[in-house]
Amino acid sequence: MKCTICETFCPFSRATPLFPGPKYVGPQAERYRVGGASPDISIDYCSGCGICTQVCPQGVKVAEINSRARARLWEEQGIPLRNQLIARPSVLGRLGTPVAPFANWTLRNRLLRRVGERVLGIHRDAPLPRFAGRTFQRWARKHVSPAAERTVVYFHACGTNYYEPAVGRMTVEVLEHNGYHVVVPPQDCCGLPLQSNGNFPAARAYVRRLAARLAPYAREGCAIVSNSTSCGLMLKREAREILDVDDEDVRAMSEATFDLCEFLLLLHERGELRTDFRPLAMTVPYHAPCQQQGHGIGKPALDLLALIPELNAIELDADCCGIAGTYGLKKEKYEISMAVGERLFHQVREADPDVAACDSETCRWQIEHGSRVHAVHPVELLHRAYGLGAA
Amino acid sequence: MPALETEVLVVGGGSTGAGVVRDAAMRGFSAILVERGDLAAGTTGRFHGLLHSGGRYAVTDPVAARECVAENAILRRTAADCIEDTGGLFVTTKWDDPAFGDEFAEGCRETGVPLEEIPVPQALRLESRLDPTISRAFTVPDASLDPWKLVWGCARSAKHYGAKILPYHRVLDLERQSDRIVGALVENELTGEKARIRAQVVVNAAGAWAGQIAELAGCKVTVLPGKGIMIAMNHRLVNTVVNRCKRPADGDIIVPIRTVSVIGTTDTRVSNPDELEVTQGEVDEMLDEGEKLVPGFREARALRVWAGARPLFSAEEVTDTREVSRTHTLLDHAERDGVEGFVTITGGKTTTFRLMAETAVDAVCAHLGVDRPCRTKEEPLPDSEERHFYWLGSRVRAREPMPRSEEIICECELITRNRLKAAIVRRQTTNLDDIRRTLRLGMGPCQGGFCIYRATGILHAFERLDQRAANASLLDFLEERWKGVHPILHGDQLRQARLDDWIFQGLLAVQHLPE
Incomplete structure (x- = not known):
């Protein structure tokens, strides 16, 4: 139904x-697409943020449908080298890590960035x-994670x-502080960047490999916890709903996956979260x-931050930072991405804080870039309030 | 009272009338067309949009089939812009007599319908929604035809050759001097102004209404209006015209036209072509038949139902209109009734409209004692010169290089503000339904829910239409749409109708607009 x-x-x-x-x-342009080459390519300017799916009163999975359509478009047109490259963070990571100082210098060098x-675009x-x-x-x-009665798997x-x-270290320490033995299995990329850059076959291969690693723990009844909101969503539902990978491993993995803040808040609801927080007198x-938001779990980080004495967390109502994973990195989309994020950057700057908080890594980098305010994962504040030592 | 003079006066602004006035003008006659409503607002604008390959009549009506074969090929050359070359399929479902396939293939061979039998898996690859249990499949050169583009193309071409097109002019009387028809008294339906048109020949191309016009000349012509209902589905459930391979019956064809697919049709004899009621039983029958071709058809979203009246001419009385030939008939009333200067062209189909026009204008030539050859077989309609078939993606493609550069008024059919304004100017109309036929305004899934209030505002501001007239135009449109919507309301479309209702009744309180 059309409500717009x-x-x-x-x-x-x-x-x-x-x-x-x-x-x-x-759904609208789809009515005009029949056989052969697609008449339009503007779907490539969708960032995949998923807000459309969130707000649809009819439950239409708009973002998911469009994500598939984008993949079909790229299948038709061929995926540019740049999109192939930035969609493989684990490959880039393995290449960059051993030569980190040089790689970081390269990435900060104005001239090389122009090149x-x-x-590369x-x-x-x-x-x-x-x-x-x-x-x-x-x-x-x-x-060595101390032995404990309960085990959790960290993705x-x-x-x-x-x-x-x-x-990652702080996440492990916060979980251990709450009585968990934390297992960190070897793991590779979940395939999300490949999915959002339209390479579904490669994305499927990645997520299947990951599921094969994580599913055995899920079958033993362990929760899988992730501090990456977008990759966590891949495990939870996008693998099944967008990539159509619906094997037993993926299903087992999906059902056991929790966002870190979601997991901690559930502990709190059961009275199992330690609340020995020291006051942190700050505005965040x-x-x-x-x-x-695509997890459909509300904003658990806000509830957790509210447990920290004297910490004043301000909920910002700007909807998107604009980065959308790799979208804002692209030459032709950078300006759009910054324009989308401007309202958020403004709100962050207005609050004039020491740090801002946000669950997603790429969003944090974008917020820092756009507002010049250091942005942290909420777990970092919990870690500090637990007195678990400096990061 | 104003008086006009012409050689040829054409009564009826459907495809036949538009074809006749164009043909006459191209042969150098002065010509005027009068139509009581808007062009192509009658039967022509109310069919499923099939350009027949002839396959449908290959067994039961070989004369009509042969005509379709020839005209299909001609229109592909001369009216390409009005045609989407979808191709057609005839498929044998488990409800159809498997033996009919051979009879059908034989009929096509005899009548010259280009036919190829293809393996069932290939047909299913072509149309993945088809019932997978079909046992045979044949391809034919069916296509879909935009009737409004066709008629407007003829009208523009006719005007180019000097003809006058007068929509919203009703014929009140035909003027007779002894045994000769010498013209007509017409009334402008919008202004109430009357005019006299003197003509040397009057061509009655009023289709299902031809009997009424003939009566004004004192001639008895029995046209049996055969009511056919059609339902437009939200999406293209098929991209090829799909026919059941059996004797023509109800609900056995689905035509993909523009953004929708249309299932048709029924054939019921009615007495008045202006009163075409759609019954629940007919709607159910269409949806059930659709289900046999495309499983899940019933669950798909039905947008709208409407009925058209076929003009079926029969020399004798019949009861089942399916049995009446789809070929056309020229009645020369001089020979038949002793009335000079008056011919009736009736029967036929939109696919054969050009041939009907040629036949009628040949008769006009005979009446006027001249011999001028018909050129409509060769000369393409305006916008069809390049012989490019219509492509569904064109509206989206046209928006691509300049996204959001101007507002879209009708989102479903991608009509921009400038395009709407241009249509208002070109058509010189403030009637939203006329604009609908020109641009397909309000014909998409929301059935005008979002575009019609916008279009009304634009009419009001741009045409300086006063408030009362703007309100009336809005209400007329809504009432007209509602007629086609309410008999099929169910599922998702019912939800859409509720939303539209909230917008118009709730937010805009259209029932309480100042008069």
Whole structure:
């Protein structure tokens, strides 16, 4: 049924004339596509943020439908090299980590970034993260998680592994503090960036491999917890609903997966979360990422932050930061992405805080880039309030 | 009272009349067409949009089949812009007599319908929604034909050759001097102004209404209006015209036309072509038959139902209109009734409209004692010169290089503000239903829910239409749409209708608009 509500909520069609809106490129334009080459390509300007699906009063999975249509379009047209490259974070991570200082210098060099924009189409100003040099996996292999009655499996995803191992460490310590034995299985990319860049076959291969790794734990009754909201959503439902991968491993993995904040809040609801928080006298503007809203779990981070004495978390109502994973990195989309995020950046700057909080890694990088305010995962604040030591 | 003079006066602005006036003008006659409503608002604008290959009549009506074969080929050359080359399939479902396939193939061979039997898996690859239990499949050059484009194309071409087109002019009387018809008294339906048109020959091309016009000349012509209902589905459930391979019956064809697919049709004899009621039973029958070709048809979203009146001419009385030939008939009333200067062209189909026009204008030539050859077989309609068939993606493609550069007024049919304004100017009308026929305004899934209030506002501001007239135009459109919507309301379309109702009754309170 046509009500046009998704069109009025889409942050991207509002920011750019190049994206005519989720209903336009979806069910509406579909009526004009028959056989042969597609008459339109503007669907490529959809970021896949998923807000359209969230707001649809009829329960139409608009973003999912459009994601599939985009993949079909790229199947027709061929995926550009750039999109193949930035869609493989674990490959980039393995390449960049051993030469981290050099790689980071390269990525911060204005001249080389100009060349990168010209040759690869990655915008010279786009927020690219720094390689940490030592992966989270390397730390986890050496780390001995204390024995406990309950075991949880940690899916840290690529962002934590190659760029933010500290967030992974804090996640493990917060879970251990709450009486969990934390298992960190070897793991590769979930395939999400490939999916959003239209390479479904490769994305399916990645998510199947990951499911084969994680499913055995799920079958033993372990929860799988992830601090990456978008990759967590891939495990929870996108693998099945967008990629159509619906085997037993994926189903077992899906059903056992929790977002980190969701998991901690559920503990709290059962009275099992330790609340020995020290006061943190600070104001923290909080942005709930679009992909986290796709989990359909509300905003658990806000409830958790509310448990910290003296911490004043401000819920920001700007809907999207604009980055949408790899969307805002692209030369032709960077400006759009910054325009979408401007309202959020403004709200963050207005709050004038020490740090802002946001669950998703790429959104944090974008918020830092757009507002010049340091952005952290909520778990970092919990970690600090538990007094588990400096990050 | 104003008076006009012409050699040929054509009564009726459907495909036949438009074809006649164009043909006459091209042969150098001065010509005027009068139509009581808008062009192509009668039977022509109310059919499923099939350009017949002839396959449908190959067994039961070989004369009509042969005509279709020839005209199909001609229209593909001369009216390409009005045609989407969808191709057609005849499939034998488990409800059809499997032996009919051979009879059908034989009939096609005899009448010259280009036919190829293809393996069932190939047919299912072509049309994946077809019932997978079909046992045989044949391809034919069926296509879909946009009747409004066709008629407007003829009208534009006729005007180019000097003809006058007068929509909303009703014939009140035909003027007779002794044994000769010398013209007509007409009334402008919008202004109430009357006019006299003197003509040397009057061509009665009023289709299902031809009997009424003939009566004004004192001639008895029995046209049996055969009512056919059609239902437009929200999407293209098929992209090829799909026919059941059996003797023509009700609900045995689905035509993909523009963004929808249309299932048709029924054939019931009615007494008055202006009173075509759609019954629940007929709707159910269409949906049930659709289900046999495309499983799940019943669950698909039905947008609208309407009925048209076929003009079936029969020299003797018959009861079953299916049995009447689909071929056309020229009645020369001089020979038949002793009335000079008056011919009736009736029967036939939109697919054969050009041939009917040629036949009628040949008769006009005979009446006027001249011999001028017909050129409509060769000369293409305006916009069809390049011989490019219509492509469904064209409206989306046209928007691509300049996305959002201008507002879209009708989202379903992708009509921009400028395009709407241009149509208002070109058509010189403030009637939203006329604009609908020109642009397909309000014909998509929301059935005008979002575009009609916008279009009314534009009419009001742009045409300086006063408030009362703008309100009336809006209400007329809504009432007209509602007629076609309410008999098929169920499922998703019912929800849509509720939303539209909230918009118009709830937000806009259309029932309480100032008069």
